[in-house]
Amino acid sequence: MNQQFVSIDPGAKIGENVQIGSFVTIADNVEIGDGTIIMPHATILPGARIGKNCRIFPNAVISGIPQDLKFVGEETTAEIGDNTTIRECATINRGTASKGKTIVGSNCLIMAYSHIAHDCRLANNIIVGNASQVAGEVIIDDYAILSGGSLVHQFSRIGEHVMVQGGTRLGKDIPPYCIVGREPVCFMGLNVVGLKRRGFNNEQIERIQETYRILYQSGLNTTHALEKIESEIPDCEEKRIITSFVKESTRGLVRGPKE
16 A cells, blocks of 8 residues: 555455555445455545455546435445446446445446446446436436447446447437447347357347337337337347346336437
8 A cells, every 4th residue: 555645444344465555545334345446536435335456546436426406415335336436537426315335336437537327326347438418317228339429328228238339328228139229229240249259149139139129120119019029029138138138127118219
């Protein structure tokens, strides 16, 4: 530990082999796991729970109070899993009474100048590109990638293995396995390259493609499209994930390419 101009509250819990750079501030009610690196000028505020072997880059701020006028000082947390990297000037706010915590999972990369707002739920293996802004209570599922400059509306959900084009404004839910982009944003097809990199075989990809043909190109409304999917697509995990996502959507799905 570099002791030069470091401020660590006695109430903070610091694990083994944690590296802390100069001009770092670590407040009370903070927990930092073994092997994590806190680089110079980072600020770790009350409620931070940082896992093992994370890297927090200069000027990142973890567990700042929510930018939500309903917040009245309730005790909440910002929880980060293991092996996650938070790059320069990124901010992750803690939760409000709504959910009580903001979560960023393990093996994530939150790039420079990005913002993760209160009560968000980011799963594992997620990439949030430079200067992307994620509003409150957004859910992002495993292996999703937000390219640089993405803007995500509050309460939206982004499904697993999704690829979001850079500079995209998202106001609807984005179902799993797909690519979205353009202006206004729309479904642009499957994230085939990403799926193959993660071990999906041709049969799985074809089933996903056929599911989305019915959902977006059959001319059916969502209810009837789901009925057709249930009757025509063989039962498989991918079908169950897609149909569950659609049924649980609260903001409605991103539009299709010809809508």
